Amino acid sequence: MASYKLVYFNVMGLGEPIRFLLSYGGVEFEDIRVNHSSEEWANMKPMTPFGQLPTLEINGKVYSQTLSICRYLAKQFNLLGKTDLDTLQIDAIASALYDFRRLAISSYYRETDPALKAKKKIDVMTRVYPFYLSKLEDLAKNNGGYLHGNQLSYADLFFVAISDSLNTAYESDITEDKPHLKSLKEKVLAHENIKSWIEKRPKLEF
Amino acid sequence: MASYKLVYFNVMGLGEPIRFLLSYGGVEFEDIRVNHSSEEWANMKPMTPFGQLPTLEINGKVYSQTLSICRYLAKQFNLLGKTDLDTLQIDAIASALYDFRRLAISSYYRETDPALKAKKKIDVMTRVYPFYLSKLEDLAKNNGGYLHGNQLSYADLFFVAISDSLNTAYESDITEDKPHLKSLKEKVLAHENIKSWIEKRPKLEF
Numbered sequence: 457m458a459s460y461k462l463v464y465f466n467v468m469g470l471g472e473p474i475r476f477l478l479s480y481g482g483v484e485f486e487d488i489r490v491n492h493s494s495e496e497w498a499n500m501k502p503m504t505p506f507g508q509l510p511t512l513e514i515n516g517k518v519y520s521q522t523l524s525i526c527r528y529l530a531k532q533f534n535l536l537g538k539t540d541l542d543t544l545q546i547d548a549i550a551s552a553l554y555d556f557r558r559l560a561i562s563s564y565y566r567e568t569d570p571a572l573k574a575k576k577k578i579d580v581m582t583r584v585y586p587f588y589l590s591k592l593e594d595l596a597k598n599n600g601g602y603l604h605g606n607q608l609s610y611a612d613l614f615f616v617a618i619s620d621s622l623n624t625a626y627e628s629d630i631t632e633d634k635p636h637l638k639s640l641k642e643k644v645l646a647h648e649n650i651k652s653w654i655e656k657r658p659k660l661e662f
Numbered sequence: 663m664a665s666y667k668l669v670y671f672n673v674m675g676l677g678e679p680i681r682f683l684l685s686y687g688g689v690e691f692e693d694i695r696v697n698h699s700s701e702e703w704a705n706m707k708p709m710t711p712f713g714q715l716p717t718l719e720i721n722g723k724v725y726s727q728t729l730s731i732c733r734y735l736a737k738q739f740n741l742l743g744k745t746d747l748d749t750l751q752i753d754a755i756a757s758a759l760y761d762f763r764r765l766a767i768s769s770y771y772r773e774t775d776p777a778l779k780a781k782k783k784i785d786v787m788t789r790v791y792p793f794y795l796s797k798l799e800d801l802a803k804n805n806g807g808y809l810h811g812n813q814l815s816y817a818d819l820f821f822v823a824i825s826d827s828l829n830t831a832y833e834s835d836i837t838e839d840k841p842h843l844k845s846l847k848e849k850v851l852a853h854e855n856i857k858s859w860i861e862k863r864p865k866l867e868f
Contacts, residue, residue: 507793523757
């Protein structure tokens with residue numbers, strides 16, 4: 457059996473979709489959490505493949521880039537759909553979720569300049585959130601309660617894994633008026649392996 | 663045979679890696695170019711899967727997200743490496759190239775505020791370019807003149823497809839002191855189908 461070591465910061469962030477996938481797959485993994493402001497990270501940063509975390513070590517070899525890692529794990533755990541065109545659509549949704557998170561969290565919520573943050577907040581609250589949530593709700597509505605193809609894919613796990621951070625930045629529950637997204641989240645959280653992970657993971661805001 | 667219709671703006675940008683892949687694969691495609699400031703785009707935008715171009719229509723169905731489209735085409739044209747772990751590494755490199763382009767072009771070069779652009783320029787020129795170019799040169803050096811696995815992958819095509827834009831923003835040839843990247847670029851450009859594409863494509867700066 458393969459050995460997995462995830463290295464990320466002590467937040468849900470971009471590590472959480474990977475933790476969800478590893479948990480869903482029922483494989484053991486080391487969940488290393490580095491302090492972002494530490495000397496440890498400053499020393500480690502230049503040694504990572506592209507200066508970033510998360511990285512996932514698989515049998516001793518280090519891989520990077522969140523979506524690439526998720527897609528690899530999705531393939532191992534049969535979460536890429538039936539055909540190559542299904543995979544394309546599932547990849548595109550996961551990629552859009554990644555963009556959504558970047559705009560809402562990395563760009564807006566993590567902005568340190570208060571004036572710039574206030575300006576970004578207007579755009580994020582009135583355009584970004586409504587736009588993506590409406591597109592995602594339509595997908596869930598038209599795909600039998602999943603984001604694609606009437607069956608669970610890694611795009612669904614990705615959505616639920618980032619949804620708590622999206623709630624925090626939105627200062628509200630993103631699924632409130634979105635019954636299909638709400639039900640999708642409940643379905644994913646009811647999966648036995650995901651449930652165990654949620655119970656044992658550190659309780660964090662992001 | 664599948665029918666392909668690419669819709670993007672009249673720049674190389676994120677469309678060019680897709681155009682490279684379709685050309686490499688030797689398939690016919692419609693190369694639709696929309697004016698970014700036009701009413702046509704304003705009307706079209708809400709109808710796209712996630713409010714963005716490029717999109718690729720495959721047999722009449724519209725798909726989005728540059729990297730997802732590239733990966734799908736790479737699979738059809740056998741440019742994803744030999745094993746799932748090769749694919750993970752190739753995906754990660756393509757994803758890092760996407761980040762590199764975003765920082766150098768979308769974030770810095772397209773910045774409209776002159777003061778902010780000047781500030782970003784310092785970071786981009788002294789940190790972003792040297793960092794990514796050095797990582798990429800090392801990969802080409804250690805992988806037999808390709809970015810991964812001693813053979814051509816879609817990451818190589820992606821690199822060459824964005825290299826002209828990267829040159830423009832850098833105000834210099836990014837391969838100047840990078841002999842392995844220079845030789846990789848020459849190899850890709852010497853491929854018959856890519857050569858034909860370069861000859862017939864519109865001549866643009868980005």
